[in-house]
Amino acid sequence: MALLRDLHDRLVRREVSAEELLEESLAAIRERDADLHAFLHVAEESARASARAVDARLQLGEEVPLLAGIPCAVKDIICTAGLPTTAGSKILDGFVPPYDATVVERLKAAGAVLVGKTNLDEFAMGSSTEFSAFGATRHPLDRERTPGGSSGGSAAAVAAGLVPYALGTDTGGSIRQPASFCGVVGLRPTYGRVSRYGVVAYASSFDQVGPLARTVEDAALVYEAIAGPDPRDATTLQGSPPSVRGILEQGVDGLRVGVPREYFAEGVDLQVREAVRRAIGDLARLGAAVEEVSLPLTKVALAVYLILTRAEASTNLSRYDGVRFGRREPGRTLEELYVKSRGAGFGTEVKRRILLGTFVLSAGYADQYYRKAAAVRRAIVDEYAAVFERVDVLATPAAPEVAFPLGAKVEDPLRMNASDIVSVPVNVAGLPALVVPCGTVEGLPVGLQLIAAHEREDLLFRVGAAYERQQDASGRERGK
Amino acid sequence: MTRGSELGTQSSDLVRHLARLACLGLTSEQEERYPKEFREIVDYVGQVEAVRTERRPLTTTISGVRHVVREDRVEPSRLADKLLQVTPDTRDRGVRVPPVL
Numbered sequence: 311m312a313l314l315r316d317l318h319d320r321l322v323r324r325e326v327s328a329e330e331l332l333e334e335s336l337a338a339i340r341e342r343d344a345d346l347h348a349f350l351h352v353a354e355e356s357a358r359a360s361a362r363a364v365d366a367r368l369q370l371g372e373e374v375p376l377l378a379g380i381p382c383a384v385k386d387i388i389c390t391a392g393l394p395t396t397a398g399s400k401i402l403d404g405f406v407p408p409y410d411a412t413v414v415e416r417l418k419a420a421g422a423v424l425v426g427k428t429n430l431d432e433f434a435m436g437s438s439t440e441f442s443a444f445g446a447t448r449h450p451l452d453r454e455r456t457p458g459g460s461s462g463g464s465a466a467a468v469a470a471g472l473v474p475y476a477l478g479t480d481t482g483g484s485i486r487q488p489a490s491f492c493g494v495v496g497l498r499p500t501y502g503r504v505s506r507y508g509v510v511a512y513a514s515s516f517d518q519v520g521p522l523a524r525t526v527e528d529a530a531l532v533y534e535a536i537a538g539p540d541p542r543d544a545t546t547l548q549g550s551p552p553s554v555r556g557i558l559e560q561g562v563d564g565l566r567v568g569v570p571r572e573y574f575a576e577g578v579d580l581q582v583r584e585a586v587r588r589a590i591g592d593l594a595r596l597g598a599a600v601e602e603v604s605l606p607l608t609k610v611a612l613a614v615y616l617i618l619t620r621a622e623a624s625t626n627l628s629r630y631d632g633v634r635f636g637r638r639e640p641g642r643t644l645e646e647l648y649v650k651s652r653g654a655g656f657g658t659e660v661k662r663r664i665l666l667g668t669f670v671l672s673a674g675y676a677d678q679y680y681r682k683a684a685a686v687r688r689a690i691v692d693e694y695a696a697v698f699e700r701v702d703v704l705a706t707p708a709a710p711e712v713a714f715p716l717g718a719k720v721e722d723p724l725r726m727n728a729s730d731i732v733s734v735p736v737n738v739a740g741l742p743a744l745v746v747p748c749g750t751v752e753g754l755p756v757g758l759q760l761i762a763a764h765e766r767e768d769l770l771f772r773v774g775a776a777y778e779r780q781q782d783a784s785g786r787e788r789g790k
Numbered sequence: 791m792t793r794g795s796e797l798g799t800q801s802s803d804l805v806r807h808l809a810r811l812a813c814l815g816l817t818s819e820q821e822e823r824y825p826k827e828f829r830e831i832v833d834y835v836g837q838v839e840a841v842r843t844e845r846r847p848l849t850t851t852i853s854g855v856r857h858v859v860r861e862d863r864v865e866p867s868r869l870a871d872k873l874l875q876v877t878p879d880t881r882d883r884g885v886r887v888p889p890v891l
Binding site: 405406407408409500501502515541544545546547548607610613614616617624628631632633634635636637638640641642643644645646647648649650652653654656658661662664665666668669670672678679681682683684685686687688689691723724739740764 | 804805808809811812813814815816817820824827828830831832834835836837838839841843844846848851852853855858860869872873875876877878879885887888889890891
């Protein structure tokens, strides 16, 4: 499927209809998704109604927004009115939200055609989709491997060409690591840039919604459609985000790129490091001033992340008690109802996180774990702010490895968490980050991660687009 | 700081205690495997203790957005009926649950 701008032009010129684009997407899903399992729910009827509505407007010669009539998918942790929303969990199996998340409302207002809900690790807790209660998604290039997670379904759907873009969420790398594994572009916006209203909460001070798409421009277009303040989410940043489209052509000449040495340490595969260093070399050749920097607290960021997110998760998931919505198991008393509903409804990884979260918040432990971690978080925020006085963006690997085999990490929670070592610091500091594909290792995609200061998505798009252009150019030179 | 290793044999009791606090039913398989995993993770996250930090008031907000208020306006909500539709057990627009005791 063509890129968003091309699709829009073709729709406006009536060379193709929205219904035809939808049929293409549905056909691709029928053909490939039985294997991939990227989708948990395909909303054929409502998608068709949306597509026809856009076609009717186009027929009347009306101007339509850029995303109108174009198919997309939404991670199943985001509420969609009238469509099932499971968060990948048995405890929400059968739950149909009576309202749309703000990001869904915004896409619908732009005329987007929502094709379906994508698979994820349960409650966004995982790095492979293997913790989904409904089975794992497979990597589009290698069925024996994971697409990453937790937004693995969205990443796979885009990489396999089932939809041109999808929404994911990123709490500790859940957009960026699957984008890296699947060879697509993924953006995690600044914390607060995109509304979390209607997004099933995992860790409220870490979660953000963002796009997965095939190009930097496509990601920027989707970001623009969903970003901005929302009175229903009091953590959103005030003021409209600046338009990013004009920035994509600006190039990197004169921009300062920092390379933090701690992101290139042992925990990251050697070949991944090399691929990313080559990409950074390309940025230098394009005119960026590259310098090495140091972020010593990177080493402790994962520990901070584990403590704080589990604490927030234990609180957020206490609402799943079988009383007002979701799965309910019978009980003789109210407490038995809670214990059995939650016992039957939550998977092993989710329970693990609730227990750890309960621990770090409990009397006798809260000071040394939760409060301490919150203080270290502050220090990490400051450390990044200081480095951004010297450089405009940071360039790092997006993941410490390429897509790993199904089953390789599922029994070892700490090893699974380690898949996010280069992603979590970004969430701890609340910063925006963009992942752009930068080559392969033994045929499997590697991602370049660009990190910027608060609200500087413009720099990410600028550098990402420049790198992408250079890649396309050299690809053409090699006669691809 | 309590190290994961110090939890030792207490970790099974601790896991059961935490499960009670969190109203979380565990399978016997989970009861068996969680204590060891717990010790490992608690050990790992313990490294935060060694980091020198300034004494500042605790804040959970890192974006600087605080004290967002809106007008206290009463508006009709049409959601109530829709919400009752997704409730497992209702009677007379109330949610039915087993007795507390």
